[in-house]
Amino acid sequence: MLVLCARREDLLSKVANECRELNSSAKVLTVKCDVTDMADVSRLVEAVETTYGRLDCLALNAGVSMGEEFAELKDYDMIKKIMDVNYYGCTNLTYKALPLLKKNRKSRIFVVNSVAGIIPLPLRTGYSASKFAVRGFFESLQPELLKDEIFITLAYPGAVKTDINKNRLGTNPKYLDLTNAISSEECAQIIVDGVRRGDKEIQFTSNGKLGRLIEGVFPDLLAYLVVKNSRKHLDNS
Template sequence: MTHSVYNSLTTTATSFISPTLVLIGFVSVLPILYIANLYCRYKRYQTATPWSARDKVVVITGASSGIGEELAYEFARQGAILILCARRTDKLADVEKACREKYGASQVTIHKVDVTRDSDVDRLIETIDATHEKIDCLVLNAGVSMGEALEDVEDFNIIKNIMDVNFYGSAMLTYHALPLLKKAEKSRITVISSLASVMPFIPMRTGYAASKCALRGFFDSLQTELLKDNIFITIAYPGIVKTEINNNRLGKNPKNLDFSKAMPADECAKVIVDGTIKAHKEIVFTNLGKLARVLDGTFPDLLFHISQNYITKQISVEKKFE
């Protein structure tokens, strides 16, 4: 056997055997890793509970519509003291009314807060400090999205605005809220990220995916800092949820998501509130999202292929969906 034939056979065998061995190894250790993960989750649950939303001070950003509005209703149902924030106070007033009259909340206040404005955030924290002296649960939900390929974005400030609202808005509010979160027992921070950060291969969402990936980095790191204070961070990664987000996309001609199979916002909110109470480290929505979480980092090319074929079909290129 010549040297070159030997080399080519070895290369072929190695390229075949390596992925196969990796796959067999991966599949055989999977049950052990699964059980180890369950154990870690159980330990965290033990430390973080008992905890219920009843009489807890819950602050929700972006509570004027969509997921934030439904989170307000779900927390109201569970007896929380609600502090609802957004820029549209007329919409917030409607949500407040429904929380009281339909869902039985006894303490609800609304606050005009643009999460990108330091002065609004300072005022909110001062008010909460004066009235409740603590925050039991901070829900970081305010967000905006986009819908254009980067080359079609006319003004780069769109990308900066998305980072400002989705990332810096949530990070800044958390920074200022920390002293009040520390005053509560076993307090929670719930971050509404997106599957766009679990499988960030979605076209026309560059700035959005970046902002949601940034949230993950920031809050995963923060969790390690805050465990000593018994503050539990839950990051939720919803898939496509039927809300007003299509109407609010930044840009001149944004392409929307097909909502025909979208999850109803109230269903999404229920899962998030339940995960918050149980202090799940993360809540990944949809079977595809769960699969992506496993494939991420191990089989990136396969995940990219799946994302391309699945997600691209969900984006309307020709028309706007309602």
């Protein structure tokens, strides 16, 4: 049983059909939903409860990005839009879905975060801020949910070939080099494998692993590495 939600119904139908082709017995429910709209989120959860009566795993993947210096922004509202999707979109849906998740033992939430939630990235102040917020929220939520046997997995991909980079917000987002980016299929498989293992975190890149390792012990070193890397990015932008 699978539930798919997104704003674009045509793409929802396409993905649903692909799922059915992979498994002819698969039950796939599609619901048009904007995760920044609490009414839409409520309708989504109600549809899940009415159709299936349960929720075993909540996958949170909605996101938008940016690609320019904070001082060059033409409209600060862009920062708010990023937070609305990346942070409030995740927490809205989690808030509404928790009662369903609590009905099942060992249910799971997995969140597609970003290496930007570990290492601050140049040209992505609003994006990094939203991903740090997501990380803080779900790391704080996990202890509260242990009594309900609900477990959270946070995935931290690096560069992935998806439309998020084509659709970055802003008037003139800088070019993002995707030469070493992994495919969306490879990214999805890594996440699925990690969720099945019950990993608390899924780290994709050596930079992410290094940043996670040294951030609490050697913050000055991490700051130095970030600044050094930022200069390279800014010089090439």
